[in-house]
């Protein structure tokens with residue numbers, strides 16, 4: 001008789017849910033355990049403290065989510081989310097330059113993090129063989145004599161510890177994960193860590209959205225070395241704007257409403273402050289200190305436990321201003337699916353870590369390279385990093401007048417094209433050619449659609 005196979009996923013955040021979705025194709029049973037209460041509506045929750053702050057879903061991420069959950073975009077739009085053209089319907093400011101808006105094929109989904117997570121959780125819970133248990137904390141994985149992980153020790157709310165056997169345990173417990181401590185207790189060496197602390201602080205506030213507030217669905221103001229303060233305003237369901245202002249070190253947005261608006265007036269460009277001045281606030285500003293970015297090099301371990309995977313933020317947690325975390329989790333889920341299709345559960349950990357590292361390389365380099373523009377951020381500033389940052393500065397200036405350059409930048413930032421695209425001859429020429437006075441004000445051009453190039 002065929003043995004029933006069981007995968008346990010620790011953590012029902014975005015990473016855990018996406019892992020559960022793909023594991024359900026291979027394992028007979030998938031049990032997702034979360035120590036938090038899981039609401040049956042799209043509201044922020046304690047176990048995901050970032051859920052009340054702006055979450056942008058990159059174009060690549062929304063594409064994978066739609067593949068994993070057909071109909072997701074239409075369903076979420078029916079609940080008030082919005083699709084938008086990332087170049088035409090969003091006003092971007094890079095290094096203080098407005099990226100020239102133009103129609104493109106870069107489609108994005110604007111949806112709040114709680115609503116997206118609630119929707120994905122409902123779809124995962126409806127899959128055959130999948131169960132989601134709330135208020136159930138994973139204490140640690142348990143292993144057999146040969147070091148292979150054979151299940152987890154868990155504790156349900158108000159009860160004593162119990163063991164749950166599993167053929168695979170996925171650690172998707174997010175930024176607070178204790179994965180390296182778990183490995184140490186199982187007697188394994190620990191993965192090397194790369195850390196970058198950009199000392200970011202987010203302060204977010206909701207506002208009512210009314211027709212005519214502005215002609216875009218989102219605004220993104222990047223911080224500059226001269227003015228290390230930035231902000232985003234994202235449309236979301238419930239006719240709301242979610243606005244997040246961020247600063248570094250001690251230069252952070254206050255949580256009192258007047259101070260909050262005054263901080264917005266000190267961003268590199270006045271546009272977001274002008275928008276805020278027109279909006280009706282729906283609650284007080286809320287602050288969150290952003291933990292350090294950490295990449296854990298599991299792929300470099302000589303020996304790692306079979307039957308165990310670190311996933312999503314437990315593998316790599318990014319500076320959130322680049323909006324990459326959920327999309328990287330989606331890419332990892334798609335890769336996990338391919339790893340299982342290629343070789344099944346045998347040797348899965350090594351195969352997955354190696355391929356996940358290739359997924360993480362690009363967004364990690366982009367966010368760390370961007371962080372290292374700021375003198376207060378510690379880290380090795382190689383010649384390559386310095387040259388690339390100087391080039392990106394010129395690219396932002398060129399993108400104010402040239403939609404092809406803006407298109408290339410957004411394709412890379414949305415993880416739809418490799419970074420080499422920014423150095424392709426067509427883009428390089430447009431960035432480096434001398435231009436007479438870059439445009440200072442946002443403009444909309446009726447350019448032809450510029451195709452996506454992967």
Ligand SMILES: Cc1cc2nc3c(=O)[nH]c(=O)nc-3n(C[C@H](O)[C@H](O)[C@H](O)COP(=O)(O)OP(=O)(O)OC[C@H]3O[C@@H](n4cnc5c(N)ncnc54)[C@H](O)[C@@H]3O)c2cc1C
Nearest residue numbers: 011013015035047050055056138174312313320323325326
């Ligand atoms: C302020 C901020 C803003 C962000 N903005 C963006 C953005 O714009 N775009 C984007 O793509 N990403 C963004 N991210 C990153 C994004 O939130 C994560 O990358 C994404 O949610 C994937 O994380 P995860 O599933 O690993 O962890 P999470 O989504 O944080 O989920 C972890 C889950 O594990 C549970 N848990 C923890 N410990 C245990 C345990 N011992 N047992 C059981 N359950 C446990 C928690 O309750 C939680 O449900 C942002 C992050 C932060 C901090």
